[in-house]
Amino acid sequence: LSRSIILGKLQRFLANQAQQTLPERLPEFPQFDDPVDSFRRELEAVGGVVLDGRHQDNIPALLSEVLRQAGTTEIFWESPEIFEKYPLTFRLRDTKAFETRQLVYSSHRRFDVQFPVVLHSKPYSRTLLESIELSASHAAYGVAETGTIVHQVSAPTGRLLSVMPPAHLAFLSPQRLLMNCRDLFDRPDLTRAGSTTTFVTGPSQTADIEKILVRGVHGPHQWFVILTD
């Protein structure tokens, strides 16, 4: 079998190389007195926006700010948690929609926080996906060292909504903010849960043509994180 030939060769050569090149000990992984501060610094350095919703219950105000910056009046959710946790007024056209894991569409008018919610059943239509300007999700983890957000497909939010729209908002619990990459890969649920794990560090950017940095070509060009318990 060619599979066993290829993998056998890989194993043989890598075993030889590993003996020669592996360092004696792992490099120092940074620890932070204030991981939130580091997370904010790293994410803002790559063009992300971090909003602090930890202490006062100002989530509606922060959502208004995100809507203002994204220049839209609508946020798309797949998860009902945010509505259950915070006293956001919303209306469901189909009350069973959350149970059936359908896409939730919430409309927000004139930046005063009211969320009438309309539902669209999956699979999403192409025109609907193209019309989405801002989507929201829950992050599985955050990494203070790099400003990275980790999305798990097994979480209530899938992948599609975090990569398709031009702006995305991730909710991150401070308890799920880890110090560094080693802490992240030490989490047993990182590789066991779900079929896909996505590591996202700020808005999509590329400089592969003539070293000119362009944002939002392969994903969102605006990236918001709200820290909230």
Place this chain on the structure above:
Amino acid sequence: VYELGYRGPRRSGELDGPSEFYLVLVDNGRTSMLSDPLLSQTLFCIRCGACLSACPVYQNIGGHAYGSTYCGPIGAILTPQLDGLSEAPEHPFVSSLCGACSETCPVKIEIPHILLELRARVKKRHTDRASRIPVERFGFRIWSYIMSSPQRYERMSRWLRRLSPGKIQKMDLPVPPLSRWTEERERPELAPTPFRELYESERTKA
């Protein structure tokens, strides 16, 4: 900036993902590259393209000249290793060995060293087209005989200078294979005083 980790098809309860998941292993000579300590560096390439932007050869000839997916300095070392040296024998020679590529490379691939190694292998295989034309091979043999000794080189250049530079400029070779060279190429002008003599006179002045 995105990185993705896949662990198979969508599981029950998940919102997105494929219903079937296939992983195809493509070798294309990569495991053989891995077995060579020098050439295996080629596999470190992250496809950033920085070597292309730094390469004076690439900037002048462009990507199509490389005739394959990968162009620039990395294409010059990757293509012959993926497709085989007999398929791309010219690729390792498309370089002035200036080293700008390995200087700018973020993963520090020693591209000039790999180019030299591949050139040596091409030579060993005798597949290079130049040496298959007898007249050209004969010309290069004379050239290498002259160039391999400083005394011979000096004697030759002194003899060429005795012919006036204008004469060499206009001298067209009449015989067909050689006239194809002289018809379409401008011959360089010889310097009135060779560098060796300039250097000597400057040194004795100082």
